[in-house]
Amino acid sequence: MPTTVWLWALPPVAVLALVFLYPLALVVQESLAPGAYAEVFASASFREALVTTVWLAVAATVGCLVLGFVLALVIAFVPFPGGKAVSKFIDVFLSFPSFLITLALLFLYGTVGMANGIWTDVTGDPAGPFRFLTTPWGVLLAEITYFTPFVMRPLLAAFSQMETAQLEVASSLGARPLRIVRQVILPEALPALAAGGSLVLVMCLNEFGIVLFTGAKGVTTLPMLVYSKAILESDYASACVVAIVNVALSVGLYVLYRGVSRRAGA
């Protein structure tokens, strides 16, 4: 019997090896070119990109957690007309491509966007004051806008499981809404926050489309560095080294994410 089982397993493993593991091995092999790691690690552009990537991802995650928690609280616990529709819309939002948000932000705050357009019309200045979109702040805004629903989804699920009786008893015991949020809702939402947060962190580390679409020239993240090294400079060895670092970073975080979700029972 075990032989038959192995026979069944063989085709999918072979396909997997051919389409996924082999190219990955090629990347690893390419990165092992003599002196490639030393050269990349020594370069200022790599270190800058690493720092930019990590701080952008961490800042975006914190922003998503705060914004997502507040929005999910309102949707789950403050009854308002259309609350259900908003909740549904969040599901749809998750399926949008990330560059769409950036494109929308460009229409609003880009150099020829609506905000600047109104400004130039009103004041007669040749250019508007809104230029943050091409700075790291623009990337941060776009990432928070796009990734917040990824935090809200698990939170809303956690909130729907929460007993309203707990909240009612808490308020009958004299707790005001803020205390209830802090001492009853937040502790029970921690696993969902941790799970959503790690997911967003990993996705932000690998985000490429948003950074590219904002056209922020000064913002070089690891994926952007891979792109410019490989496509623009044809320096495959360096590109592969950066890619390996990026993969190591996100796999490490993914392992952390699995650990957290398992503890949360997800």
Next chain:
Amino acid sequence: MTSGIRFDGVTVTYGSNTVLDHLDLTVEPGEVMALLGPSGSGKTTALRAVAGFVRPASGRVLIGDRDVTALPPYKRGIGMVVQQYALFPHLKVEANVAFGLKAQKVPKGEIPGRVAEALEMTGMAAYAQRYPRELSGGQQQRVAIARALAIRPNVLLLDEPLSALDAQLRSGMLAELARLHRELPDVSILYVTHDQVEALTLADRIAVMDKARLQDCGTPQDLYRRPRTEFTASFVGNANLLPVTVGEKGATFEGVTLDVPIAEAASGTTATLCVRPHLVGLGPGPNALSGRITEVQWRGSTHRLYVEVGGHRVKADVRELRETPPLGGEVTLHFAREDAVLLAAGVTDG
């Protein structure tokens, strides 16, 4: 300090649906009032109006002399215990009980003493360091009661507190609640339940609710022995309700004239005669009714007989019979004059 609860014409609506219709009811200071009724009768809504979770469409809710109708729940100073315990799962028993004390800004030094006192009172002192998930249902409910009592409320709201427990635990907790009330005679308790045994055992008075309205209110003995409506008679104690025609000296049921107290009921009118099943005897006697047995249930110490008398089913609970009577057999039932209550027609629709 003691304070009662007063419902002053309280109406609660959800959209076009009236879930509580003009409730007037007073719970005296230190009294246990049971709100008894089937689901959807409005009893839980009444409790939630006191707690502040529903806003009445009209009417006022008073706690003591204070009109609390517009106050948020956290300003009402009420202890509340619900069916599903609603303990905070991430907090130990001790912290659960301390929750209300912290929320009410009780001085830090006082809190441990007050927590210990509340846990002592409910017999949970040994479990202070446990998490709720490490406790049984009965223990969790004791913690929930301790948590509600820790803030020393004048008013305690109990919303089906024993419904999640199994029968044996329930009767133990019932005795426990009665003891707690003896120890805290100043606390007014509003006890919502659909279980007549709980209401009859614990309450000083029972308010019977049905279809969003108060149907009847009185002491348990009063409601049981002298129900004023058909609903009370059948919901509390599941009485026999026989349609009768009032005569000069008694009432006629299926052609048989029964010797029953007719009070002021006018001769010739129709009314309902209420007789408790356990007060119906088997065999000949006063007010004898003959019929055919349609069903027999053995209940250990008693037999419940269903006897068809002229198209009406009469229930009789008799002491366990040595021989189970055969289905379809002819039997005679009887009851004493003083065990019958005549309900005037028209009071049923409350």
